[in-house]
Amino acid sequence: MFKTQAETLEFLQEFKPQLDETPDDREVLLCVPFTDLAVLSKNLHGGRIQVGAQNVHWAESGAFTGEISAAMLQELSVRYVVIGHSERRQFFGETDETVNLRLKAAQKAGLKPILCVGESKQQRDAGETEAVIFKQLELGLVGVDQENLVIAYEPIWAIGTGDTCDAIEANRVIGLIRSKLTNPNVTIQYGGSVKPENVDEIMAQPEIDGALVGGASLDPKGFARIVNYV
Template structure:
């Protein structure tokens, strides 16, 4: 059975003090959140310990935003899967377009990170998606299928989440039409060995479009950027109604 997961990606936002302030505003609003959905907060590395200490016994799972493929080594600025597990992390975002665009992430390194995360018991959230130029050129399907083909080599599809994030809709205010997102996610699902995998949509998800997004037949959740930074907005997202 496909699981619904609403995940917030805080990117490079929030100090530890701001994290505590967020939790104070957010946690009380989960009393009426339906049990049919999971909630994940993917925070900067410095916030993970704060989340772990303050979310014990809550329904919120903790996610990181990257992981290295080695268990240890001379990789300045990186973090291992075992380090994440030690502080209570359960999920990790891998292959986000910002990592691919700004930090040289490739399908090869994405694949290595996926396998390392799973080896340690983490559940990766693999991000795939096309640029505006690629979409305008009619290359959406080809780009995404290529990413899946290379990223998923020897990856366990039973312990994986995929997030379809059209790059042109991330942080731009432009949301991919719900029906189109549903179509692309359906195509992604057709390429998987596990058709019950949770597949999220990400890209300018907001309180005023979450209901329509989650009403789509192929969409199992959302990977949320900017709207996850505000406790009131994120509460509206996790409490969506269909």
């Protein structure tokens, strides 16, 4: 929940020029609050930066005050949507079952969902990391097309804490996630205190295909350095 429309335009003015040398095969995606989608879409039309939303409801319409449908996102040229982010699960009652409904609704509408999975500090300390994530995948992916999907592994204990998951450990968990999929070519990202200082090591890992960047994405210069990892 960051940036007004005016702040979004300021961000773009500083961010876009720093992508001139970014390799063409890198996908750059901004998943922003609903109120910023229109101004972002308008100013990025035809460019290399793609637009994503932070959530979508499973119904096409109805009495769901405060929710947004897939059709509403499509109208703004949104192509991606984050689903099941740990903050939605932690603060807003999201469950594996509602995550599944949102995933299927997004795909039905032609959006590409980014499914977030990950364990808490308490679960990791109890040795439950694999069991928790495998259950999230099992329940979340029922009836979901794995050919139109991105997965983000975000260990909850590493989000916004500055306590990054060791790159080798992140690679191990993402490899386990991949082993549970019917489509091993799904793009799997790591998210959790990704910063300019650690992105090179993270992206050097063979199983990690990308980064889901939180707080570090708010600074256009720092985020550009993450996009332009070496």
